[in-house]
Amino acid sequence: xxxxxxxxxxxxxxxxxxxxxxxxxxxxxxxxxxxxxxxxxxxxxxxxxxxxxxxxxxxxxxxxxxxxxxxxxxxxxxxxxxxxxxxxxxxxxxxxxxxxxxxxxxxxxxxxxxxxxxxxxxxxxxxxxxxxxxxxxxxxxxxxxxxxxxxxxxxxxxxxxxxxxxxxxxxxxxxxxxxxxxxxxxxxxxxxxxxxxxxxxxxxxxxxxxxxxxxxxxxxxxxxxxxxxxxxxxxxxxxxxxxxxxxxxxxxxxxxxxxxxxxxxxxxxxxxxxxxxxxxxxxxxxxxxxxxxxxxxxxxxxxxxxxxxxxxxxxxxxxxxxxxxxxxxxxxxxxxxxxxxxxxxxxxxxxxxxxxxxxxxxxxxxxxxxxxxxxxxxxxxxxxxxxxxxxxxxxxxxxxxxxxx
Amino acid sequence: xxxxxxxxxxxxxxxxxxxxxxxxxxxxxxxxxxxxxxxxxxxxxxxxxxxxxxxxxxxxxxxxxxxxxxxxxxxxxxxxxxxxxxxxxxxxxxxxxxxxxxxxxxxxxxxxxxxxxxxxxxxxxxxxxxxxxxxxxxxxxxxxxxxxxxxxxxxxxxxxxxxxxxxxxxxxxxxxxxxxxxxxxxxxxxxxxxxxxxxxxxxxxxxxxxxxxxxxxxxxxxxxxxxxxxxxxxxxxxxxxxxxxxx
Numbered sequence: 001x002x003x004x005x006x007x008x009x010x011x012x013x014x015x016x017x018x019x020x021x022x023x024x025x026x027x028x029x030x031x032x033x034x035x036x037x038x039x040x041x042x043x044x045x046x047x048x049x050x051x052x053x054x055x056x057x058x059x060x061x062x063x064x065x066x067x068x069x070x071x072x073x074x075x076x077x078x079x080x081x082x083x084x085x086x087x088x089x090x091x092x093x094x095x096x097x098x099x100x101x102x103x104x105x106x107x108x109x110x111x112x113x114x115x116x117x118x119x120x121x122x123x124x125x126x127x128x129x130x131x132x133x134x135x136x137x138x139x140x141x142x143x144x145x146x147x148x149x150x151x152x153x154x155x156x157x158x159x160x161x162x163x164x165x166x167x168x169x170x171x172x173x174x175x176x177x178x179x180x181x182x183x184x185x186x187x188x189x190x191x192x193x194x195x196x197x198x199x200x201x202x203x204x205x206x207x208x209x210x211x212x213x214x215x216x217x218x219x220x221x222x223x224x225x226x227x228x229x230x231x232x233x234x235x236x237x238x239x240x241x242x243x244x245x246x247x248x249x250x251x252x253x254x255x256x257x258x259x260x261x262x263x264x265x266x267x268x269x270x271x272x273x274x275x276x277x278x279x280x281x282x283x284x285x286x287x288x289x290x291x292x293x294x295x296x297x298x299x300x301x302x303x304x305x306x307x308x309x310x311x312x313x314x315x316x317x318x319x320x321x322x323x324x325x326x327x328x329x330x331x332x333x334x335x336x337x338x339x340x341x342x343x344x345x346x347x348x349x350x351x352x353x354x355x356x357x358x359x360x361x362x363x364x365x366x367x368x369x370x371x372x373x374x375x376x377x378x379x380x381x382x383x384x385x386x387x388x389x390x391x392x393x394x395x396x397x398x399x400x401x402x403x404x405x
Numbered sequence: 406x407x408x409x410x411x412x413x414x415x416x417x418x419x420x421x422x423x424x425x426x427x428x429x430x431x432x433x434x435x436x437x438x439x440x441x442x443x444x445x446x447x448x449x450x451x452x453x454x455x456x457x458x459x460x461x462x463x464x465x466x467x468x469x470x471x472x473x474x475x476x477x478x479x480x481x482x483x484x485x486x487x488x489x490x491x492x493x494x495x496x497x498x499x500x501x502x503x504x505x506x507x508x509x510x511x512x513x514x515x516x517x518x519x520x521x522x523x524x525x526x527x528x529x530x531x532x533x534x535x536x537x538x539x540x541x542x543x544x545x546x547x548x549x550x551x552x553x554x555x556x557x558x559x560x561x562x563x564x565x566x567x568x569x570x571x572x573x574x575x576x577x578x579x580x581x582x583x584x585x586x587x588x589x590x591x592x593x594x595x596x597x598x599x600x601x602x603x604x605x606x607x608x609x610x611x612x613x614x615x616x617x618x619x620x621x622x623x624x625x626x627x628x629x630x631x632x633x634x635x636x637x638x639x640x641x642x643x644x645x646x647x648x649x650x651x652x
Binding site for chain 1: 486490493495496498506511
């Protein structure tokens with residue numbers, strides 16, 4: 001390529017970058033996507049703790065155990081939910097309380113059975129049908145009940161051991177099997193302290209790539225398709241600009257979008273560490289590597305977009321392509337939150353490996369866990385794929401691809 | 406940058422021989438043949454779908470011709486890509502760039518020298534007839550006429566030997582159309598070869614040195630406006646065109 005070619009590339013790249021930087025709506029969308037979507041996620045989680053409801057405990061037994069259980073449940077409900085709680089003493093009518101989200105019935109003879117050595121101790125629970133708040137309340141009551149149940153069990157073991165004349169620790173009778181767990185690396189070595197937290201951050205960060213990828217993909221697809229749709233491509237096709245120069249120019253022009261996305265991502269990645277892990281900072285090196293992966297993910301998106309829009313030109317292709325990219329990216333990045341991709345069966349893994357974003361996820365995971373070589377291998381795959389697609393784009397370029405018929 | 410080539414006197418600036426375009430879907434265009442001298446204004450006239458735009462696109466290298474040859478100053482070339490400047494029928498612009506940024510962008514695509522590009526953009530700015538204030542505004546605020554002037558300004562300022570214009574004054578107000586016709590005439594007098602397509606017979610009659618009537622993908626008549634009027638015993642080109650295409 002001669003100096004004229006470089007000049008033309010620079011002209012096209014600078015024109016595209018200028019256009020992008022003046023597209024305030026897309027930039028605003030990128031900022032919103034980087035910060036608002038995670039906040040919305042946290043808000044949804046937060047809303048769960050704001051549900052109102054009424055938990056009623058209907059005590060039909062006059063013994064001390066019934067009082068103790070009611071106190072424990074009240075303590076748990078008050079501690080973990082903003083639900084109102086009411087305790088009703090009704091020896092005669094022992095049923096559900098009208099208007100309550102959940103009613104716990106402590107029946108007659110509860111204390112007598114609780115103080116026995118072999119009788120079952122039964123409580124009854126009525127919950128409002130179709131209410132997630134009732135399910136949440138039930139879950140907390142179950143936790144309180146299991147604590148209460150264990151206290152009763154320990155008392156029974158103690159009394160039995162006294163009868164048998166044995167010295168026993170009730171804990172070892174009730175939970176004889178204990179687990180001592182340690183985190184290890186892939187090589188089997190003990191993982192360094194904090195590795196689990198890092199992995200957790202990495203999983204979330206890999207998911208976070210998606211937030212900035214989508215608006216950037218739209219911007220780049222639009223930059224290529226718009227030349228054809230607006231008619232400017234017809235003028236470009238007649239200038240001395242060659243196919244390779246067009247592809248390189250468009251790619252370099254998209255760097256403005258890439259730079260903004262990468263910066264936003266870095267800030268957001270550091271912020272997520274605090275927000276998601278309640279004060280645990282994202283290590284700066286992990287955040288930086290994550291931003292690099294975001295840049296590579298956008299680059300490969302740019303290369304896919306340019307290749308596809310040159311192969312099958314048109315705004316509809318660009319829109320469809322953006323939808324496919326967004327859908328695929330969402331699938332991969334969302335999977336990364338819950339699935340260990342490396343542990344999947346070979347055929348599924350092979351299919352996922354075709355998608356470049358899988359390598360983005362794996363690179364971030366590997367880096368966070370200290371496996372730098374593997375992280376670089378995955379990064380290299382993304383780089384090589386991008387290069388291959390750029391070369392392919394230059395080959396499929398024809399002037400008539402920029403022109404509407 | 407391509408400077409105006411000096412062709413030997415006996416040689417035409419542009420010779421088109423048997424240019425044909427066959428589409429998988431759609432009608433066949435051609436064979437198209439004509440010759441144009443340096444400084445000549447050559448008009449392609451025909452109804453919608455006659456093949457004017459396809460002929461222009463074949464010349465410019467946007468479409469690869471199925472058969473046929475193009476010669477520039479006697480030398481066979483693939484197309485006029487990079488040799489001609491072009492203003493398509495649609496005033497396509499980048500809405501977020503200013504008027505002057507447009508001129509400078511296209512100038513940079515034709516020269517690798519920034520100073521020269523700046524000079525070309527300045528000259529193009531004069532051709533547009535737009536004020537300095539207008540040129541600093543984003544093109545999304547421009548009227549259709551202003552966009553047209555912008556594109557024509559840069560096409561005229563670029564030192565290409567050939568200028569191709571597709572419907573140069575379509576949809577413009579009278580003032581803009583007069584301004585643009587003056588510019589076209591002036592550039593031809595300076596030696597630039599101009600190919601234009603138009604529906605406007607009045608414009609063609611006043612501007613063109615040579616007129617080609619094109620219908621159903623073929624040139625049905627070719628000559629100076631006077632020759633065509635005489636040949637078809639017509640009062641004006643419109644009448645001549647009707648007679649030529651109804652035979």
